[in-house]
Amino acid sequence: MAPTPIGFQLINLLAAILLLLAFAMLAQRRVVSLIDLFAWQGAVLAASTAVVAYTTAQPHLYASTILTVLLKVLALPWLLYRMVKRLDVHWEFETLINIPATMLIGIVLVVFSFSLTLPVSELASTVTHATLGIALASVMLSFLMMITRRKAIPQVIGFLAMENGLFFAATSATYGMPMVVELGIALDVLVAVLILGVFFFQIREQFDSLDLRHLERLKEGD
Secondary structure: OOOOHHHHHHHHHHHHHHHHHHHHHHHOOEHHHHHHHHHHHHHHHHHHHHHHHHHHOOOHHHHHHHHHHHHHHHHHHHHHHHHHHHHOOOOEOOEOOOHHHHHHHHHHHHHHHHHHHHHHHHHOOOOHHHHHHHHHHHHHHHHHHHHOEOEHHHHHHHHHHHHHHHHHHHHHHHOOOOHHHHHHHHHHHHHHHHHHHHHHHHHHHHHOOOEHHHHHHOOOOO
């Protein structure tokens, strides 16, 4: 069942908002604001999943919507806020490339993503032909955010945002994944964040900083 015209327009609108949030995260330099944007991205992803569920009569996607809200709008941002508070890292973080240059690279990645997905989009019969390019662009922008940040927490948020783009691609392209796969991914992401939280505290205790450049000076003992 294909989405209705209104549902199709809503999905396109939410996809565009998702891409704008990815650019906003790429340009953001404050950790707390970055977490806020990540939570908003999760909310948009949940709304998109709900619209796809309603317009295509896919009841299992409602469970995905609830799972997305619980994990990506509530649980993960709460965990990240707690880490920021306990680590006292309400600072502006440095980037390897200045923000204007990063944004230009991001635009190039968006054009590349749409060009790469064009052959698939032309053959698609689902909402893929309108949103797969945006989903891939969101993944690429999140990856760019990971590699241009010096601090550990922004890199982890970039990893989580990249997973959001992959989830959006799966939802728009195939109308969702099997629930057992989604639950497994959700559990893996949650456990990964908890482990990385412990890793953050270890870095802070050892170096009194979360700058990953300190790890480059580590060497094996005699």
